[in-house]
Amino acid sequence: MVLAAQERGTEWLARGGLRPTRQRLALAALLVGDGEDRHVTAESLYALAGQAGEKVSLATVYNTLRAFCEAGLMNEVVVDGSKSYFDTRMDDHPHFYWEDSATLSDAPADRLRIEGLPDAPDGMQVSRVDVVIRLKRAAG
Incomplete structure (x- = not known):
């Protein structure tokens, strides 16, 4: 089981062209080792790493996490301008932000329809649209 997680992590890093350092491999295995998509904060991943003995x-x-984003392996989703979540699912999709649990x-x-976007300013292009539904x- 652990070997499969490490192999998935190694392949994931290779897709992003990242050198497989010990720390990157450990974090990649935690993020994608089971083949499931994840939403993590830096703090939650740090806690997971500690539980795994890393x-x-x-x-x-x-x-x-920033290096994984820059390599195109993850997306950063900012909530409230101060809280960042990191998403391993890379296709365009909306998110629910659960205020009670901060997840x-x-x-x-x-069901999401975006009918139109404003024109980007001169010299710029839209790179992505993030939709977070809080x-x-x-009540009641």
Whole structure:
């Protein structure tokens, strides 16, 4: 089981053209080792790494997540301008942000319709549109 997770992590890093350092391999195995998509914060990944017995600093986790994003392996989803989630699912899709638990999950994309976007300013192009649907418990 662990070997399969390490192999998936190694292949994932290779797709992004990243050198497989010990820390990158450990974090990649935690992120994609089971083949499932994940939404993590740097803090939650740091906690997972600690539970797995990996010696890695929170700063290294932040830097590694940024490197994974720059390599096109993950997307960063910013909530409230201060909270970042990192998503291993790379296709365009909306998210639910669950305010009660401060968690992010995929929302079904088949019902989302964006009718139009404003023109990008001169010299710029739209690279991505992030849709975060905030949820809270209904009153009553």
